[in-house]
Amino acid sequence: MADRPILIAGGGIGGFAAALALSRHGRAVHLLEQAADFGEVGAGIQLGPNVFKMFDVLGVTEAINEVAVFPDAAMMKDALTGDEIVRMNVGSDAFRTRFSYPYGVIYRPDLHNALIDACADQPLVTTSVNQTVTGFEDDGKIVRVFTKEGDTHEGTALIGADGLWSSVREQLVGDGKPRVSGHIAYRAVLPTAEVPEDIRQNNVVLWAGPKTHLVHYPLHKGEIYNLVVVFHSDRYEEGWDTFGDPEELTERFAGQHPDVLAMLAKIEAWRMWVLCDRDPIRDWSRGRVTLLGDAAHPMLQYLAQGACMATEDGVCLANRVAANGDDFETAFQEYQSLRYLRTARVQLTARMFGDIYHASDATADLRRVMLGAIDPAKPGEGMAWLYEGLDETGAQQFKL
């Protein structure tokens, strides 16, 4: 028994964070990834102070700090008038003192590689690529995992970290396909030199327009610039990671501020995502099998927290495993009960933030007045429930 590793399906940010956290507690892990290589799409990711606390626990802070960018502010601007609606000075002393950790942005491959490199230094972590998990069998002592390629892996437990379209979830929860939000995202990165000088800044800028928004910020020591645009559409039912249609962007963003149009014009190769999430659930564990990250609680990206939540999951789960020896059933139940309300709150708040970003007419006026009333001397206070995060044991600190 002791020789069998914990199996993890999926080598994304969540899978590697969990592998690292478990190995730091002395547990052997074998990670199975469907792709031929480990890789993340070259786009940006925002990192709240709550995940920096987890980076400390995982021992990757130094590697992350070398490649992350620390913006001065995260701000929302009106995409029609160009007026600033609200600004959170995330680079200020007040923010860092309040939350003890910084707010950063990072190139996805940089974050992924920091976790992969840390796992490579851990003899307890082994990996296999070209392994598409199709199902599992849990006999109460051993979990057998089957792959499309015809292999069977035996483990002492299984963690499904296989993302939005999780096949582990399909067998464990069986609640069908994710919910198609009706929002489409196009993402791109471009060399910073190509960003007009008057737009370039060390800030996360979100241009909020009717049924649209555009976000830009610098990445990778400021060498590249990240762009995400989102708009409402009923053209796509479902899909993932296909090439977008630049003409559609011109149409959707017509009449918006010249800075928005200037950024859109810079991009030739956009990648398109059909954004999906799910309603929160209470129960994503059974016996020696559990879920983590997007497999457990997929969310829209409007709070910029999916990868942060997956990382918190990994730390929390490893901690409960460490506390329960080989009683995985108890460990997984404790883990999910520590995680489900926090992640449910992020899932549901993310939907609400999408409505706020995409407001028009009177709702947009209300947004301007309400967000404009936020006290700039207390940056991030409204997000304290999220940014305060967990303690180093992975236990929840926020109060509902």
Ligand SMILES: Cc1cc2nc3c(=O)[nH]c(=O)nc-3n(C[C@H](O)[C@H](O)[C@H](O)COP(=O)(O)OP(=O)(O)OC[C@H]3O[C@@H](n4cnc5c(N)ncnc54)[C@H](O)[C@@H]3O)c2cc1C
């Ligand atoms: C436009 C956009 C912007 C975002 N911005 C942010 C942000 O700023 N901050 C933030 O924290 N989050 C953000 N997110 C969310 C974040 O990307 C996800 O929540 C996060 O990547 C989830 O990680 P994961 O490891 O759970 O899943 P994934 O990243 O989806 O990884 C799953 C892995 O499992 C593999 N896999 C899938 N099926 C199988 C199988 N059957 N067998 C084996 N392997 C399998 C996949 O190939 C993949 O490697 C954003 C998302 C989008 C779409």
